Amino acid sequence: MSLTDQPTASSNPAVVGRLSTLDRFLPVWILAAMALGLGAGRLIPGLGQALDAISLGGVSLPIALGLLVMMYPVLAKVRYDRLDTVTGDRRLLLGSLVLNWVLGPALMFALAWLLLPDLPEYRTGLIIVGLARCIAMVVIWNDLACGDREAAAVLVALNSVFQVVAFAGLGWFYLSVLPGRLGLPQTDLDVSAWEIARSVLIFLGVPLLAGYLTRRIGERAKGRSWYEEKLIPRIGPFALYGLLFTIVVLFALQGDAITSRPLDVARIALPLLAYFAIMWFGSLALAKAVGLGYERSATLAFTAAGNNFELAIAVAVATFGVTSGQALAGVVGPLIEVPVLVALVYVSLAARRRWTRSSHSTQEASP
Numbered sequence: 001m002s003l004t005d006q007p008t009a010s011s012n013p014a015v016v017g018r019l020s021t022l023d024r025f026l027p028v029w030i031l032a033a034m035a036l037g038l039g040a041g042r043l044i045p046g047l048g049q050a051l052d053a054i055s056l057g058g059v060s061l062p063i064a065l066g067l068l069v070m071m072y073p074v075l076a077k078v079r080y081d082r083l084d085t086v087t088g089d090r091r092l093l094l095g096s097l098v099l100n101w102v103l104g105p106a107l108m109f110a111l112a113w114l115l116l117p118d119l120p121e122y123r124t125g126l127i128i129v130g131l132a133r134c135i136a137m138v139v140i141w142n143d144l145a146c147g148d149r150e151a152a153a154v155l156v157a158l159n160s161v162f163q164v165v166a167f168a169g170l171g172w173f174y175l176s177v178l179p180g181r182l183g184l185p186q187t188d189l190d191v192s193a194w195e196i197a198r199s200v201l202i203f204l205g206v207p208l209l210a211g212y213l214t215r216r217i218g219e220r221a222k223g224r225s226w227y228e229e230k231l232i233p234r235i236g237p238f239a240l241y242g243l244l245f246t247i248v249v250l251f252a253l254q255g256d257a258i259t260s261r262p263l264d265v266a267r268i269a270l271p272l273l274a275y276f277a278i279m280w281f282g283s284l285a286l287a288k289a290v291g292l293g294y295e296r297s298a299t300l301a302f303t304a305a306g307n308n309f310e311l312a313i314a315v316a317v318a319t320f321g322v323t324s325g326q327a328l329a330g331v332v333g334p335l336i337e338v339p340v341l342v343a344l345v346y347v348s349l350a351a352r353r354r355w356t357r358s359s360h361s362t363q364e365a366s367p
Helices: 011-018 028-043 047-051 062-079 080-087 090-115 119-133 138-144 148-182 194-223 224-235 236-254 255-260 262-289 294-305 308-318 325-367
Strands: none
Touching: 011 080, 011 224, 028 047, 028 236, 028 255, 028 325, 047 236, 062 148, 062 194, 062 224, 062 236, 062 308, 080 090, 080 138, 080 224, 080 262, 090 119, 090 148, 090 294, 119 262, 119 308, 119 325, 138 236, 138 294, 138 308, 138 325, 148 294, 148 308, 194 224, 194 308, 236 255, 236 325, 255 262, 255 294, 255 325, 262 294, 262 325, 294 325, 308 325
């Protein structure tokens, strides 16, 4: 399980032994990064304000830089000449659209109202998280789980387009229209399409363009073998460095808020845990039912389960304020998402082994 070398279908325990220390102990490093960030935010006065003093697209500049460093190596690995094989897969594209833009927001709305009926600020924050579909960290989880990189690039781009077009409208529907029809309290969400588009352009457009140009220029200059065997192993580890740096800064920003309200964090965590589990396992089951292979099934599951926490936090802060309950709910999102999706990477890899054995058995049984 490495961002540098993606195992083949014949992976065995010996592969794990060849992984770098960073890759083998990834969950340990992620938990350590979370603890370091929380501790720093709690113990160092003014650290959160200093980190948040400069923002890019409504997100703290250190977080923005961490996300860009995290995404660039993975997007540089994508074989852009293979994207047509993904765009022609209607099962994958239709499944992604339904899961991300119909079932995902509806599920988060239902869980937020079911489990947080007495906490309107946190409930609203979670609904905003459910509307912000993942365009950043999902490329890391997908790569670690040996998913289809080209499919991930296409689905992330598709989510980005729909995010710009549909986010504000869905926010109005789930926070105002639907609650009103059900006789529930209503909330207004003031966010423009340009604010969302700016977030997409920064956090997807920049690393996507950089990754594409790196591959094009690198292959033309020295050939594909050099690019795949020499350059990619050199830049690959920076994806994990960027991920760990982002986690430290993210939790340092809200360390005091998280550690000073543990019961509130626990209440917010419950619907999030249910959401990630239902979306991931449901998406994987759907993918297998419609006949997708493991790689694209894993990609579909992670893109459906992940959320764009940077957009959700930016919208919550801009609309309700940095100290609001809505902003805290947005911050708790990655607090729960990061360890849960890391765990699901391991579940996915276990499913991959069974998937492969099942496929081999089917092939051997065929005449």
